[in-house]
Amino acid sequence: MDTKYLDLLAEKYDSEEKVVTEIINLEAILNLPKGTEHFVSDLHGEYQAFQHVLRNxxxxxxxxxxxxxxxxxxxxxxxxxxxxxxxxxxxxxxxxxxxxxxxxxxxxxxxxxxxxxxxxxxxxxxxxxxxxxxxxxxxxxxxxxxxxxxxxxxxxxxxxxxxxxxxxxxxxxxxxxxxxxxxxxxxxxxxxxHVVGDIYDRGPEPDKIMDTLINYHSVDIQWGNHDVLWLGAFAGSKVCLANLVRICARYDNLDIIEDVYGINLRPLLNLAERYYDDNRAFRPKHDAGKQEIFDDEQLQITKIHQAIAMIQFKLEIPIIKRRPDFNMSGRLLLENVDYDRETLTVNGKTYALQDTCFATVDPKHPDRLLEEEEQVIDKLLFSFQHSEKLARHMNFLMRKGSLYLKYNGNLLIHGCIPLNEDGSMKKMVISGKAYAGRGLLDVFEHYIRYGFAHPEVTDDLATDMMWYLWTGENSSLFGKKEMTTFERYFIADKTSHIEQKNPYYKLREEEEICRKILKEFHLNADQGHIINGHTPVEEINGENPIKAHGKMIVIDGGFSKAYQPKTGIAGYTLLYNSYGMQLVAHKRFTSKEDVLLHGTDVLSVKRLVDRELKRKKVLETNIGKKLLQQISVLNHLLEYRYKHGNRPADGEGRKAD
Incomplete structure (x- = not known):
């Protein structure tokens, strides 16, 4: 071991007694029962419900x-x-x-x-x-x-x-x-x-969730697709920025951008007022629990929604063309529109379009932004990257986050491990090299971190990759063949809206597949679990969140109110203590006032995932591994400085009085 490091450590432990005491203390801690882990997922800005789950x-x-x-x-x-x-x-x-x-x-x-x-x-x-x-x-x-x-x-x-x-x-x-x-x-x-992804979008208060997490005593985050969308925007991706503004407009949450993060939307509104009118397809979805919006405000949001959506669709085109590895040429939809007949040909089928808003589109050059649109997106990006509060939140999200986490023998991942129909790991070619499984996710995370570290660059592979993770076929966060946002806005035929899921979501029901994935990440397939978010569990239709004989646990049951009619509940959470795992289903959270006045709680029956054969100790955890490393170093220090007479000279390595 590096003697300079041991000399430095000796400044803290400047006597044999101190080293021995610390070794005894750490070895004793190894024999304590492991602490309780709490898993939540897909919070989607629902701060009040999250707060209650956290507090109880x-x-x-x-x-x-x-x-x-x-x-x-x-x-x-x-x-x-x-x-x-x-x-x-x-x-x-x-x-x-x-x-x-x-x-x-x-x-x-x-x-x-x-x-x-x-x-x-x-x-x-x-x-x-x-x-x-x-x-x-x-x-x-x-x-x-x-x-x-x-x-x-x-x-x-x-x-x-x-x-x-x-x-x-x-x-x-x-x-x-x-x-x-x-x-x-x-x-x-x-x-x-553990927050297994998707803090942002849909709900009204993701910023308050972030403030809570920043002050929480011990937390990690596995990025969700919506989180990476915000990270991508902060890292300089204009198309990620357009996407998140569009989503905020769609769910009547533009005040998060303007009031919370201090980003001026007036230039976007001016553009929207000039080119767009009312459009039923772009009216904001209104949460029944929120204050009713006035007609003039709804009209403004509808116009903003159209303006930013068209900017988004234009910005996608050059990325798709310069990144053939993304294999997304089928999504060049603005180029496949017949603007005279108002039809779209996609996947070999032609559909009639409705509720169109192509006033700013040049049919000969559909990817070309108007000068006003360029100015708007540039100003938005500048404001986004210079918001002090947003910078604090995004830096924390980056520091505490990762695409996946191996923790105490379990694999935590928001979305999926891209698979083929036969259960093999799906490959993606990036810059001439094929990646799959864990290697693919490691490459994705490399690009996220590189793009975030270079926010001044807006069109490199790292920045484009952050958008791909939002919408690409091989993205571990998206998990579908293609995102049909364009079709949902403009085509009445719902068959065009279907988004085909990656085979992972069918195959994760099989224990053999889950074991294979655990082994891919060098985890014990007999003891480990995959803990997943991203896809709401439709308990109302009998879907079981515990899959593959307990190897797969899905904990997105619908914190987001938009999902609750589909799921029948308001989210799953997971507890893992020294005795084993328990899954908790939550009823819809009404209000803090209801809890205070009536003692109402929002828990339903806990389900036992598995029970440990023997009580798990700190020794068997990630923290235990770190403590063992510390003990090893202290033993080296004991041998180096004290047992063999290599003691510091008088005054050396001792604190001043």
Missing amino acids: GSGNVKVKIRDLFEGELSDQEMNEFATLVYYPEDKLQLIKEAAADSQSLYGWYAETIKRLIRLVAFASSKYTRSKVRKALPGQFVYIVEELLYKTDELTNKKEYYTKIIQRIISLGQADKLITGLAYTIQRLVVDHL
Whole structure:
């Protein structure tokens, strides 16, 4: 091992005793039960529903409460207590308003603090004191630790503990302590969060989800197709930018771009007002839960929707032509329109067009942007890349994200592993070399990271590849033969809209195929699982999210309200603790107010995916592997600096007084 590195490490561990103590500590941690992992997917901007799932740990908080207080509290009392843990500030306000007098409120405070302390102790039983201390409310660490680790309670210290709680209440600190303990419990019931793709698009508040994730104690993200669309736009892809603006217009979410990220849409509106009129195909989809939009606002959005859609369709053409490896020549649709007859020939069949908006299209040069369109997209891109808040979100998404993740023996991937009908890995040729399976995904991720690192370049292969991942046949994120956006807008015949899925989505029902994929990623096929998002599970039609005898788990059940009529539920989440995996289905989230007033929760029956034959320890996890590496290094340090007499000279490697 590099002796310079060991010398540097010796500055931190400047005595034999410190090294030995750390080795003992790390080896002890290896024997603790593994922490609980929480998997969510396809959040699609539904911040309120996501917040609730995060706060209740997909029911984990309620489980801890029931385990601890069963027989001591009634169901109603446990529901009230759980609500306090989920939303402490709001619940405290309701309780204070309903309190009969200050004496009864005092009694409630004293009893509630005791119960919260007990719950913190119960939820933290498999963690080190050091880890628990980091989760405690900062201003109350000393006090809470005194109450957590009570000794001699029935004799010498009983009055001491009672006086602590009394003074917390009398000094007006009870609300702060209760709130801090509630958030500590939320943190302790989930050790690590996995977001298996698609934070952005459709729903109204992806920015708030991003802010929550940035402040979350431990999280990773597997990019979804919508996430890469936003990353692509920030990296300089004008066609990705046009796509995401179009989607925001389609779902009446343009305020995310303009109000949240501070991007000026006035030039786009001016262009839209000049060339476009009302068009039923481009009217925004309205969420029944949102405030009704006025007719003039709807008309503006409809015009913007058409303007950016036509810019998008034009921008696609040169990419398709300069990237023959993409094999997308069949999507040169603007070139296949008969503008006199208003028909389109696609896949050998001619369709009549309706609701057309080709005012800015030159039939001889359909890819040519008007000067005004060029100015609009250039200004949008400049604003997009210079939004401080968006930069913070995109940099976090890049730093914490990846196309796939191998974690604790499982493969996490948003979309698919492109397959052929026979189950073999589908190949794609990129710059003269064929890639498939894990190798293909690694190449895709390389281009994402390269494109993001060079945002000043707008037409290189990396930038084009980010758009391909949104819409290409071999994309692991898209997973279909082609995206029929153009047909959905302009062709009434729905047979033209069908998007043929990659064989993966049929073959993932087979255990043999899932085992083959796990082996492709060098994972244990007997113990591992594939955890998937992207495709809503139609539980309403009897579809099972647990496939291939438990090897495949699909956790997109429809956080997005747009999917819920199709799925019949409001999303799946997954919990994986030291005992095994449980899948949780969620009913539709109505509102935080409904939870506060009625104790309504949105969980349905948990399904056991599998159960560990023996309880899994930290030793068997990704964190365990890192700890073993640290232990190995410390053992080298012990041998190098202390056991063999190679000690630092007087004053060397020691901290100053």
